[in-house]
Amino acid sequence: xxKVTQAQTEISVVEKEDVTLDCVYETRxxxxxLFWYKQPPSGELVFxxxxxxxDEQNEISGRYSWNFQKSTSSFNFxxxxxxxxxSAVYFCALSAVNSGxxxxxxxxxxxxxxIA
Amino acid sequence: DVKVTQxxxxxxxxxxxxxxxxxxxxxDHENMFWYRQxxxxxxxxxYFSYDVKMKEKGDIPEGYSVSREKKERFSLILESxxxxxxSMYLCASSLGTSGAFLIYNEQFFGPGTRLTVL
Numbered sequence: 001x002x003k004v005t006q007a008q009t010e011i012s013v014v015e016k017e018d019v020t021l022d023c024v025y026e027t028r029x030x031x032x033x034l035f036w037y038k039q040p041p042s043g044e045l046v047f048x049x050x051x052x053x054x055d056e057q058n059e060i061s062g063r064y065s066w067n068f069q070k071s072t073s074s075f076n077f078x079x080x081x082x083x084x085x086x087s088a089v090y091f092c093a094l095s096a097v098n099s100g101x102x103x104x105x106x107x108x109x110x111x112x113x114x115i116a
Numbered sequence: 117d118v119k120v121t122q123x124x125x126x127x128x129x130x131x132x133x134x135x136x137x138x139x140x141x142x143x144d145h146e147n148m149f150w151y152r153q154x155x156x157x158x159x160x161x162x163y164f165s166y167d168v169k170m171k172e173k174g175d176i177p178e179g180y181s182v183s184r185e186k187k188e189r190f191s192l193i194l195e196s197x198x199x200x201x202x203s204m205y206l207c208a209s210s211l212g213t214s215g216a217f218l219i220y221n222e223q224f225f226g227p228g229t230r231l232t233v234l
Contacts, residue, residue: 009156033219033220037225042227043206043227043228044225044228047222047223050222095218095220102174102175103219104219107158108158109158
């Protein structure tokens with residue numbers, strides 16, 4: 001069975017601080033994909049990134065970076081110099097061939113509050 | 117840009133009523149999904165559809181049914197609403213018909229419908 005754990009339920013930081021959101025996953029598949037989504041207060045989830053299981057290169061996009069480590073089954077997300085607009089709920093998700101009833105399995109989400 | 121729209125942002129219904137939640141996407145996506153989101157539980161899949169008239173149960177299909185008569189529209193039906201179905205309902209769509217595409221392609225979400233059952 002696939003599982004995604006986001007141990008941090010809520011995080012609060014002051015603007016301009018760096019913050020890392022943790023994501024740990026479980027799967028027996030060798031081919032799988034990991035995703036991060038952002039859900040701002042408006043409610044609509046927005047896709048941020050996808051990584052496949054064969055590509056462990058870290059990725060950077062502006063203030064966002066992602067660290068994928070198969071050895072620890074983690075796919076962590078770091079926001080550098082956080083801004084108030086980063087306040088949202090962030091979801092990590094996993095898809096794999098043997099996902100059973102659910103093509104995409106979500107973690108429970110981490111609510112990030114960035115205080116001015 | 118992909119656009120997924122949901123018929124209502126907020127809905128209040130009474131116990132026992134039949135409730136229809138409508139979702140429309142405008143990018144010719146094959147796959148459509150219905151999730152419910154509850155505090156502390158994240159997103160849970162109710163049903164999904166990979167083609168017109170096709171449907172698959174997700175993790176929590178009990179108490180729900182779906183209809184997909186046209187490619188762009190996916191409806192979630194609560195036959196007899198109950199208070200434990202009070203939740204945020206999110207619709208999503210993605211491209212591709214094969215299993216590989218189903219797990220590879222990102223899903224695009226609508227703004228959600230907050231349903232309250234009294």
